[in-house]
Amino acid sequence: MPDALPIRRGGGVAVWSQIALQLQAELAAPGTKLPPEADLAARFGVNRHTVRRALEELARQRLIRIEHGRGSFVAEPVLDYQVNRRPRFSEWVRRHNREPLGEVLSLREIIVGDLAEADLIGAALGLSERDTVIELERLGKADDRPIALSRHMFPALRCRGLEEALRNHATITAALSTIGITDYVRRRSRISARLPSPREAALLALEPGAPVLQSENLNTTGNDTALELCFVIYPASRVALIVEPND
Amino acid sequence: MPDALPIRRGGGVAVWSQIALQLQAELAAPGTKLPPEADLAARFGVNRHTVRRALEELARQRLIRIEHGRGSFVAEPVLDYQVNRRPRFSEWVRRHNREPLGEVLSLREIIVGDLAEADLIGAALGLSERDTVIELERLGKADDRPIALSRHMFPALRCRGLEEALRNHATITAALSTIGITDYVRRRSRISARLPSPREAALLALEPGAPVLQSENLNTTGNDTALELCFVIYPASRVALIVEPND
């Protein structure tokens, strides 16, 4: 427990504001419980209302969560993800001043008919059950914290050399670029939420019962040729999606 | 158990497709378990592979869930909600051939500073802590099944007479229209997911542990004046959001 800087009264800065700043500087790892309001009030030598005002401010900034009857907890930072036509994982993470990392979990070529969602995939990419897709499973991290688990499917026919390219490049954008595809855009996303499977929860380092946001994306080339179907799940506590409709 | 129509072979319609249609017509209440594949195969006089092909089709349409080692279950119908610039609850539900109903839970005028999310609301609507908003809480249903719990906040100053209008009209669109606001558009949505509070779970008739999709919407008039901030939660098992980015 760090030393409390002395609270200055009558110095033009509200006491609750000083306490909020002090607490913010001391925030421990996400999930950590803060001391009860009564303890904080005693420590700072103020009324509990004053502490509550400070906590309210931290909650507004989404730095902590306050739970009735349980306590206050350090919140996880939430990455806002703008859903536009250019899905670029690395750019997104870097825009939040965090270090992106894409870890390949599996990469293979597989026959559409052998996948569980064969029909959905076939319909979306315009393939028959006998066509093959390149399937990439990836875990995306920001500063080593998992924030996205994605499964990408590319029609093998329209993506000659992509499997090899994906092995040798850190980002999907870069890999696509080496096989001559420089513009691909998000055409449609279907956003839902659910509880993760045990495997998914383990990969995303989620506590039991924590939900995930799921996004099913259809990406195409500039001239509307279906290029990629992609299922992504995000830990709901760490990611929010931003949409600005234009139609 | 309804009679099985005879399966016609060689009539240009695949047997699995006929079975899929037949099963679809017989679907019981959500959550009901379908007979084991072996039983269905016997009933239709076909191989189990053929039944599996039919079930696969129903699963693709999200009419059933197939669970490894457990069986197949009638799924809840999912309402796809296209996130565009015109948020219209009733139109959305009717487009799915279901009967919309908006039930007012509470309606009041309240000072911004007295709300928990005072700062967020003030910033979004351009109000000070001392301004007032009209707050409407509503439960949206489709065929008597709750599908949306929303909290709407309108700046009282820019919405004279809205509280009264909301009391007398079934839809928000209609109420706004009576006070002269005929065009309001969605400017921005922030989509996340979380577990519901006990009260929210009860109102939405959710089983424990089931997550909700949450959408925080800023709606404006045609000329970009902030008109409404609105928090909506949807049962994740019954609603999905569709986004087609244009930028």
Added chain:
DNA sequence: CAAAATTTGTGCGTATGTATG
């Protein structure tokens, strides 16, 4: 399963300093 303890949420009253006109 029930009672007790812990912790946050809410309401009301009071007092003080500061900006405003």
Added chain:
DNA sequence: ACATACATACGCACAAATTTT
């Protein structure tokens, strides 16, 4: 100088949610 409004801070009591005993 005065009145008013407002933000800040304190004290006390009880309600509500959760956890522990």
